[in-house]
Amino acid sequence: MKEKNYNLELIRMISFIFVIVIHVSNYYCRAYGDITIGEYSFSLLLNLLARISVPCFFMITGALLLGRQESLHKHAKRIFRFLIVLLVWSVIYMIWNAVYMEDPYQIKDLLYKPVEQHLWYLYAMIPIYLVLPFFQVMCKGMNLRMERAFLAVITAAVLFNYISTFLDEKMYYSVPLVGDRIYSYYVFIGYYIYKYRKHVMKGKMIPAGIFVVCMALNYGLTYAATLQDGEHYERLLEYGNPLLALAAAMAFLMLVRLKKSEFNPSEQAKKWIDRFCGCSFGIYLIHIMFLDVYKRNIKPETVSAWIMIPVVSVGLVLLSFGCVWLIRKTKTGRKIM
Numbered sequence: 575m576k577e578k579n580y581n582l583e584l585i586r587m588i589s590f591i592f593v594i595v596i597h598v599s600n601y602y603c604r605a606y607g608d609i610t611i612g613e614y615s616f617s618l619l620l621n622l623l624a625r626i627s628v629p630c631f632f633m634i635t636g637a638l639l640l641g642r643q644e645s646l647h648k649h650a651k652r653i654f655r656f657l658i659v660l661l662v663w664s665v666i667y668m669i670w671n672a673v674y675m676e677d678p679y680q681i682k683d684l685l686y687k688p689v690e691q692h693l694w695y696l697y698a699m700i701p702i703y704l705v706l707p708f709f710q711v712m713c714k715g716m717n718l719r720m721e722r723a724f725l726a727v728i729t730a731a732v733l734f735n736y737i738s739t740f741l742d743e744k745m746y747y748s749v750p751l752v753g754d755r756i757y758s759y760y761v762f763i764g765y766y767i768y769k770y771r772k773h774v775m776k777g778k779m780i781p782a783g784i785f786v787v788c789m790a791l792n793y794g795l796t797y798a799a800t801l802q803d804g805e806h807y808e809r810l811l812e813y814g815n816p817l818l819a820l821a822a823a824m825a826f827l828m829l830v831r832l833k834k835s836e837f838n839p840s841e842q843a844k845k846w847i848d849r850f851c852g853c854s855f856g857i858y859l860i861h862i863m864f865l866d867v868y869k870r871n872i873k874p875e876t877v878s879a880w881i882m883i884p885v886v887s888v889g890l891v892l893l894s895f896g897c898v899w900l901i902r903k904t905k906t907g908r909k910i911m
Contacts, residue, residue, distance in 0.1 A: 583848070585634060585829050587847060589627035598865065599617045601874060604806050609879055617879050621811065628813055629818070629822035632757050632764060636762055636766075640710055642710060658910065664684055667679075670863060671689065674870075725766060732759050736812075736815065759819075763826075767823060778828060781827050785821050788817045788818070788821035788824070857891065864890050
């Protein structure tokens with residue numbers, strides 16, 4: 575059996591923590607005008623840095639699943655599990671929102687939009703899993719030259735799609751397997767970077783420099799647009815933003831290329847990483863409930879964002895981990911998270 579790559583597990587662990595930071599800091603970013611400018615600046619910085627997490631999740635999928643072939647039975651099981659998880663958690667949040675949040679949801683909308691906003695990830699992954707067998711065959715049959723050509727084509731498509739949104743235009747056509755969403759693009763990027771990690775942009779200075787420049791530009795543009803609009807500007811925080819995509823790719827490259835001298839967890843540390851990563855999907859699914867309770871009882875301006883974003887983020891991670899760890903001790907629990 576192939577040894578587990580703990581660099582990928584490290585990225586997974588950082589990413590699911592960062593997703594929680596996004597949701598907590600969003601609460602404060604959207605309170606622009608009610609909190610101080612210093613608190614907003616801090617919230618935006620954490621929110622932007624944490625946004626590399628979602629692209630990294632898709633990149634991990636590409637790194638682990640592309641470049642190899644699996645039986646159709648295994649693909650079908652994976653898709654079926656995701657459908658079960660989507661159905662179960664949609665029902666859970668339907669009840670939660672109706673009873674606790676007093677925000678009823680029409681069940682007929684289930685096919686078109688998620689019950690709770692963060693469940694969009696399941697809606698994004700199911701189509702990717704549907705085309706995954708074709709992606710795997712395609713990647714298996716491509717040489718480096720073809721991979722680079724394909725990467726160039728889909729990068730151009732993603733750039734054009736994103737720019738067209740600012741012109742209030744929508745493409746009549748779309749590139750197969752890419753469409754108007756960027757998520758399958760991240761899957762291929764993850765595969766490409768992981769496969770050629772020893773050869774892509776050797777050294778640390780160039781990837782680190784690109785990451786810092788992209789983040790600084792995105793922060794500056796978002797901050798300026800917020801000041802101009804008088805409310806939190808979110809367009810540049812979308813995952814289709816080329817600056818965010820490039821920053822995420824550089825972060826993924828730097829972390830996946832860490833040497834054993836830089837990251838070599840002990841056997842005990844590996845057990846804890848495995849435990850956390852095994853619960854990461856469940857943590858993602860359940861943490862919004864605890865965040866809803868916080869948001870209903872504490873307004874953003876009540877306590878400083880400098881204190882509450884780190885404290886609430888850590889609290890949600892620990893509380894969600896504890897709940898998921900207990901739930902996953904049951905057979906049913908392991909099937910739904």
